[in-house]
Amino acid sequence: MLLLLIITTRIDSTVAGWVDPSSQITVTTSLIDGTEYDLVMSDEFETDGRGFADGEDSVWTALDKSDDDMSAAGGGSLHFYNSSHASTSNGFLNVSTTTEKTTWTGFNPFKQAFVDLEKDYKSAMVNSWNKFCFTGGIVEIDAILPGEPNTAGLWPAMWILGNLGRATYEGSTNGIWPWSYDTCDRRLQHAQHVSGCSDVNHYGLNARRGRGSTEIDILELMPGEKGWLPSTFPKIQRPYGAMTLQVAPGVEKNRPQSGSVPVRVGNDGTNGFPPTEPQSWYEGLGFGSNTSMNPFFYGTYLGETKPEEPTHRTKKEAFQADAVGAMFQLTKAHFERVHTYRMEWQPGKGGRIDWFVSTEGGRERPGVKKKEVNKGDEEEEEENTVNKRHKEPVKPSGFDPASKVLPQTSSKWTHAFSIEDESLSGLQGSQVPAEPSYLIFNTAVSSTWGFPYDTPDTCKKCYSCFDPDCACAIPPGFCESLKNGKTSMLIDSVRVYQAKDDDAHVGNKHTVGCDPIGYPTREFIEGHESLYMRPIPFTDKHALLPLKSGGGKCTSDDDCGEGVCTKEADLSFWSKSSNTVCNCGKSGYMGSFCKTKIYGDDEPGAYDYELNTSWFFKRISIPYIPVELAGFLVALVAGFIGAFVVTLKKKKISGGTYRGVAGNEMTPQFNKARRALHR
Known part of the structure; x- marks a missing residue:
């Protein structure tokens, strides 16, 4: 009974939702339905020196792994995600990219052998997977984009992903x-691993509910050389921001061709051309005055895999995914000053997604000298925003006739893109x-994003800034730009708001948590945990490490955030070390250096709810035991067990046979009888 009490002890801690205490704004108004939304999560990144390695932060985890696209055709990723490339300073989350090499030994599934691997770039991915998730609401991210507007090579992104999938863990x-x-x-059941055809709710999932991990890209940056891009209406040039919903199932027949807008009207052959059918694509999409449909990416076909690939898809499991996206015109100002990227998400059937960008910039990138703005820069800025905001919708020439132009009713926001549920359900269902989804900030470097694609045959297919022979395959100026200190994506703040009244908006109810009752994920993830862990040579025992409580080496209290610098020997009766480490104590902060506040969900998730309402656990009272009493009980039990072990060692039994705790098993007489029985 004493052991049961210790096991069921809960530790009192300071958990008050996910709102950063330094947030000044706690309410916002929807630009769609006009109602008030409350702040449910925020991070202002005001504390300098925060680290985001696994186990260091209660909200975020920065990855330490290669970003691999292990397809048979070979991947395009050139970077290794390193948690040291994510940190806080000057009130920003800094996601940096450098030309540092990373080498390691890993398993190559195509060669079926361990080989030496290498990546030429280091970057960071910071996300809140399986920590903070939300379903529906308003997301606002204040950010300065990395790099130079007209230098290609970086692939920064701010996005959300359903919690059932962990980004980069294929x-x-x-x-x-x-x-x-x-x-x-039934035709798609094999391709969708958690389909609406399932009658049994394995791993806590709800029966007959199709599930997935849908991706909403709030912004993906495409920098590069100037020049109006074909098939964009209104005309768009680099740099632009891609705003995309990636969704399955996708359109399988008569898809639009990459580089062209959808052909809505077929040709019956009477004009001398071969007869053609109209192409199938989503209708009713809304585009702002500085935004075009994205004709360069309509989705991905995930085909049958080869036997040696690490992830397997049979012919029945192959499927088409769609990218329903827009291109928003960016300017030089988005690389120099903070702008707000906003998404309003009303989830589920009858819902909608809307993208907005603030029209005015905030504070400037720190550490960069101000330059005089010449007339040429002003003309370029005006050229990039030639399609200015207007209140009355006006369709430019060449605009997709099945789409609509969004009216611009706010001087502070550009309504860039809109998808309503009818557009999705009306075409593919x-x-x-x-899905409960988590936030992701990352910068990738990929040979498929902004790198030259029409290099001559004589060009060496390599991408290292350290090898002069690779220059022909690398965007002009890219390697130089990595040295100027401006290739960091700076996140000034992130805020999530949800509706005060769920009846005031379309779609499903808004929720906070990675394991909501209607869309649970916890038991599924725990039941398939190896899929969410790094492969060999990493030795992960779990997908996420427990949150650390101090332990970082320090010389003074200044090193320890909200904690104190303490002798290691003072923290443990068994320690004789003279080292000093951070002690978070009851500060309400965690991490090696006590710089992350303890956050958590205010309401229990599906698993906890089921546990607390089940017949068995309803009848067991789980007592609360203070930390001090719990420590005393642990010491008492340890002393009892130690004394018991010593007593056993001292006790000698005649004949040399261990008598056992009950005193009557394995006696010499019993052994003699057993031997006689087996003759």
Whole structure:
């Protein structure tokens, strides 16, 4: 009974939702439905020196792994995610990219052998997977974009992903990404691993509910050389921001061709051309006055895999995913000053997604000398915003006739892009995502994003800034730009708001948590945990490490955030070390250096709710035991066990046979009888 009390002890801690105490704004108004939304999560990144390695932060985790696209055709990623490239300073979250090499030994599934691997760039991905998730609401990210507007090579992104898939862990996303389909379709059942045809709710999932890990890209940056891009209406040039919903199932026949807008009207052959059918694509999409449909990426076909690939898809599991996206015109100002990137998300059937960008900039990038603005810069800024905001919708020439132009009713915001649920359900039967989703900030470097694609045959296919022979395959000025200190994406703040009144908006109810009752994820993740862990040579025992409570080496209290610098010997009766380490104590902060506040969900998730309401646990009272009493009980039990072990060692039994605790097993007489029985 004493051991049971210790096991069920809960530790009192300071948990008050996910709102940063330094946040000044706690309410906002929807630009769509006009109602008030409350702040439910925020991070202002005001504390300098925060680290985001696994176990260091209660909200964020920065990855330490290679970003691999292990397809048979070979991947395009050139970077290794390193948690040291994510930190806080000057009130920003700094996601930096450098030309540092990373080498390691890893398993190559195509060669079926361990080989030496190398990546030429280091960067960071910071996300809140399986920590902070939300379903629906308003997301606002204040950020300065990295790099130079007209120098290609970086692939920064601010996005959300359903919690059932862990970004860059392909085993977890295979057959899960980017499904948003809640209908039983026997033809698609094999491709959607958690389909609406399932009658049994394994791993805590709800029966007959299709699940997935849908991706909503709030912004992906495409920098590069100037010049109006073909098939964009209104005309767009680099740099632009891609705003995209990636969703499955996708359109399988008569898809639009990359580089062209959808052909809505077919040709019957009477004009001398071969007869053609109209192309199938989503109707009713809304585009702002500085935004065009994205004709360069309509989605990804996930085909049958080869036997040696680490993730497997049979012919029946192959499927088409769609990218329903827009291109928003960016300017030089977005690289120099803070702008707000806003998404309003009403989840589920009848819902919608809307993207906004603030029209005015905030504070400037620190550490960069101000330059005089010449007339040429002003003309370029005006040229990039030639399609200025207007209140009355006006369709430019060449605009997709099945789409609409969004009226601009706010002087502070550009309404860039809009997707309503009818656009999705009317074509493929998919829906606006309703999955609990987490936030992601990262910068990638990929040979498929902004790198030259028409290099001559004589060009060496390599991408290292350290090898002069690779220059022909690298964007002009890219290597130089990595040295100027401006290739860091700076996040000034992130805030999530949710509706005060769920009846005031369309779609499903807003929720906070990674394991909501309607869309649970906890038991599924725990039941497939290996899919969410790094492969060999890493030795992960769990997908996430427990949050650390101090332990970082220090010389004074200044090193320890909200904690104190303490002798290690003072923290443990058994320690004789003279080292000093951070002690978080009861500060309400955690991490090696006590710089992250302890956050958590205010309401229990699906697993905890089921546990607390089940017949068995309803009848067991779980007492609360203070930390001091728990420590005393642990010491008492340890002393009792120690004394018991010593007593056993001292006790000698005649004949040399261990008598056992009960005193009557394994006696010499019993052994003699047993030997006689087996003759």
